[in-house]
Amino acid sequence: MTKKLSININxxxxxxxxxxxxxQEEKYRKxxxxxxxxxxQYKKKYAENDSKDFLAMAAFQFVLRNLELEERVDESPFIEKVKELNEMLGDYLSINE
Structure with a gap:
């Protein structure tokens, strides 16, 4: 059974x-x-801005990075393998009919 934990994140x-x-505690703290x-880093670079601006830019940075990672995921090898296996299965079934 997985235990729940109450933590405070700053x-x-x-x-x-x-x-x-x-x-998941280590992941949340990290x-x-x-x-x-x-x-x-944003505070040091743009000292005149508000914390909300820094949070917005950090959120934007993470979303942009997430989109870049999603674009990198290439499913085509898996799709090709499934097509190949499907053809093999079809050939096998047609031979054994």
């Missing part, structure tokens, strides 16, 4: 209580750390 100086699966590092 993002840009604000605490967010979360209930997560225990085995995500918060990475986000805070990105926010700190």
């Amino acid at each position: 993002i840009d100086g604000r605490i967010y209580p979360l209930t997560i699966m225990k085995e 995500a918060a750390k990475i986000l805070n590092e990105i926010l700190l």
Whole structure:
């Protein structure tokens, strides 16, 4: 049985209580750390802006990266293999009729 865990995540100086699966704790804490590092970079570079601007830019950066990763996923080898197996199966079934 998977145990749930209550944790507090600090993002840009604000605490967010979360209930997560225990085995996901490290991933959640790492995500918060990475986000805070990105926010700190924006704060150093654009000191005159508001924290909301930094959060918006960080969100934009992550969404853009996610879209880039989605574009990299190439399903064509799997589709070709399924077509090939389908043809082989069709040939086998037609021979054994």
